[in-house]
Amino acid sequence: MEFHWEIADLHGTVPIRGPAAPARGAIEFAAVTKRFPGGAIAVDALDLRIRAGSYVCLLGPSGCGKTTTLRLLAGHEHPTTGDILLDDANIVGLPPARRGTAMMFQSYALFPHLSVLDNVAFSLRMRGTGKADRHARAHDALRLVEMDTYAARMPAQLSGGQQQRVALARALVTNPATLLLDEPLSALDPFLRGRVRAELKRFQRELQISFVHVTHSQDEALALADHVVLMRAGRIEQQGTPEEIFDRPRTAFAARFMGGHNVFTLGDGRLVAVRSDRTQFAAAGQPATVTGVEYTGTGFGVTLAGPGGEEFTVALTEAALHARPVAPGDPVHLAWDEADTRPLEGGA
Numbered sequence: 022m023e024f025h026w027e028i029a030d031l032h033g034t035v036p037i038r039g040p041a042a043p044a045r046g047a048i049e050f051a052a053v054t055k056r057f058p059g060g061a062i063a064v065d066a067l068d069l070r071i072r073a074g075s076y077v078c079l080l081g082p083s084g085c086g087k088t089t090t091l092r093l094l095a096g097h098e099h100p101t102t103g104d105i106l107l108d109d110a111n112i113v114g115l116p117p118a119r120r121g122t123a124m125m126f127q128s129y130a131l132f133p134h135l136s137v138l139d140n141v142a143f144s145l146r147m148r149g150t151g152k153a154d155r156h157a158r159a160h161d162a163l164r165l166v167e168m169d170t171y172a173a174r175m176p177a178q179l180s181g182g183q184q185q186r187v188a189l190a191r192a193l194v195t196n197p198a199t200l201l202l203d204e205p206l207s208a209l210d211p212f213l214r215g216r217v218r219a220e221l222k223r224f225q226r227e228l229q230i231s232f233v234h235v236t237h238s239q240d241e242a243l244a245l246a247d248h249v250v251l252m253r254a255g256r257i258e259q260q261g262t263p264e265e266i267f268d269r270p271r272t273a274f275a276a277r278f279m280g281g282h283n284v285f286t287l288g289d290g291r292l293v294a295v296r297s298d299r300t301q302f303a304a305a306g307q308p309a310t311v312t313g314v315e316y317t318g319t320g321f322g323v324t325l326a327g328p329g330g331e332e333f334t335v336a337l338t339e340a341a342l343h344a345r346p347v348a349p350g351d352p353v354h355l356a357w358d359e360a361d362t363r364p365l366e367g368g369a
């Protein structure tokens with residue numbers, strides 16, 4: 022899809038993408054703390070740098086501070102202490118509309134009484150942009166998400182995926198340097214989720230702005246992000262590329278949260294992570310009892326319990342399970358190659 026020169030018009034003067042247009046949306050959190058009245062520290066001395074033009078996923082369990090971090094960036098919350106920079110400008114204290122950010126919410130609810138075009142043009146209307154200009158820019162944004170032919174429709178006449186694209190156009194119409202997405206895919210069915218996910222990634226790459234996407238889903242973060250930030254209790258537990266964070270977890274929390282790993286305590290008390298697909302049944306090793314065998318479509322997932330109630334999983338191909346069948350209740354031993362162990366910080 023060729024749209025970058027059309028998008029240049031969105032801003033009037035500054036093309037947001039073109040051969041010479043640099044990526045935008047470099048973000049820096051410098052020692053940012055957010056303490057809510059009543060004492061809850063939602064974000065705790067956060068230092069985070071996000072490169073311009075990158076897709077970042079904030080990931081972590083409920084209550085770890087993801088949404089607060091996003092809202093601090095959007096200007097819907099203000100830090101108790103610390104600074105937030107967007108493309109080198111300190112944005113703390115600026116109102117949301119003047120930050121260069123745009124937010125796409127979990128419930129992407131469009132205004133039901135406004136046409137698609139007026140929904141997309143809405144924020145420009147709020148900023149006092151004249152009708153002809155805001156409609157032209159709304160059409161550009163709709164063309165970007167391939168929804169311009171639906172401009173006259175009402176939201177109720179669109180499918181869920183189409184509404185999602187209109188919501189994206191509505192967020193992009195102000196030509197933000199960074200797009201903030203709060204669980205944007207959670208309302209979609211799995212098929213649509215996969216499709217919209219691919220589209221988000223493509224839009225981000227083509228626009229060369231940063232996307233900061235909050236999600237509970239490890240799969241979503243691994244599939245989308247250039248940079249994954251795993252949060253825990255208001256702090257960063259680990260950050261890196263999806264490969265780094267999945268394949269080289271630094272802590273038991275990271276290994277367990279990212280999934281696909283077993284955490285074993287070795288005889289000397291050291292903790293290691295081993296991927297479930299690299300953990301094997303063997304004649305000797307970690308004792309465990311099979312608790313379940315599930316078909317996963319691409320193979321089988323065997324769940325097991327260790328002597329102390331620890332939970333393990335072994336991912337097997339169909340051929341491997343048929344070659345050595347196991348069933349719930351079977352006592353087994355687990356082993357792994359030394360090369361597949363990942364030492365974890367902290368001991369047992």
Ligand SMILES: Nc1ncnc2c1ncn2[C@@H]1O[C@H](COP(=O)(O)OP(=O)(O)OP(=O)(O)O)[C@@H](O)[C@H]1O
Nearest residue numbers: 057058061062063082083084085086087088089090
């Ligand atoms: N307005 C508020 N007043 C008081 N405490 C708040 C407020 N908003 C969030 N918190 C607290 O701050 C912490 C972080 O909340 P936040 O919504 O950022 O987490 P989250 O990681 O986005 O969680 P979830 O995945 O459940 O949405 C939680 O302990 C929450 O209860």
